[in-house]
Amino acid sequence: MTPGPILIKQCKRCLKSFSESTLGSGNTFGATFWTDGKIEGPMLPDTPDLVKCPHCGQFLWIAKASVVEEIDPFHSGDAWPDIPSYEELTEAEYLEALKMGIAKTKSQQIRTRICAWWKANDPLRDSHSPEQTGHSAATVENMRALFQLLAKEEGDYQRITMAELARELGDFQAAQQILTARFSDDKQDIVRKISELITKRDTRVASLEFD
Ligand SMILES: [Zn+2]
Structure with a gap:
């Protein structure tokens, strides 16, 4: 698995930021396949399409949220910005x-x-x-x-x-x-x-x- 950039995105309702980890590449090694089509794997991207803003609870399509910053996953030096990840819906x-x-x-x-x-x-x-x-x-x-x-x-x-x-x-x-x-x-x-x-x-x- 190759990690991709960490995207800092903005909620269009509260204008606060949340993070989305991405994968440069993924594969199904060690994955579990389920009869309902779900695949759970350590090397698979699992970002859902529809997510929830961790600040205000707004539902949003993550692909449509605007990117305010991209962070290199191999970056070292400065401390990681303290930005919460998006939340999954129940x-x-x-x-x-x-x-x-x-x-x-x-x-x-x-x-x-x-x-x-x-x-x-x-x-x-x-x-x-x-x-x-x-x-x-x-x-x-x-x-x-x-x-x-x-x-x-x-x-x-x-x-x-x-x-x-x-x-x-x-x-x-x-x-x-x-x-x-x-x-x-x-x-x-x-x-x-x-x-x-x-x-x-x-x-x-x-x-x-x-x-
Ligand atoms: Zn929000």
Whole structure:
């Protein structure tokens, strides 16, 4: 992993600054792949698109925030400026942002709904967490809305995500039906994993193991 510059950006509401660490390059070495599409890795950039100002709580698209300064990650000498990082949204905040209409484009809506879904699944990624008792009504509503948005899109990623949403919602027949389509070779591992979980009538998010 090569660190990229640390960007100091400005909140357009309170005009205070926050920082964003960037990567010069990343890779999936040592990463964990999940059936819901999330990839967690030590060498992957993980900046979400929609973040929260650490000072005033404003939701903002981080790519659109203006850069006021770039700091060299290898810089030495002067002390680091004491500027807090942006904050990540919770599931409830992503859903609130959607109600506020902050996601204007379809891709922003899809991305924001996926982030909310991942947040709902995060507590279940720990194998020691208790068995899933079912998603909240708000989570289910978000998953259904995401399914509808993806149904109008084309592509393997969209179809696999729809199958995973249907599986996690307990609609195993719909999930199985979606997976009868042909998928490219690099998608066979995830398709096989989701199919296995459908057979077991398992609705919980799972990690993929590679041989
Ligand atoms: Zn602010």
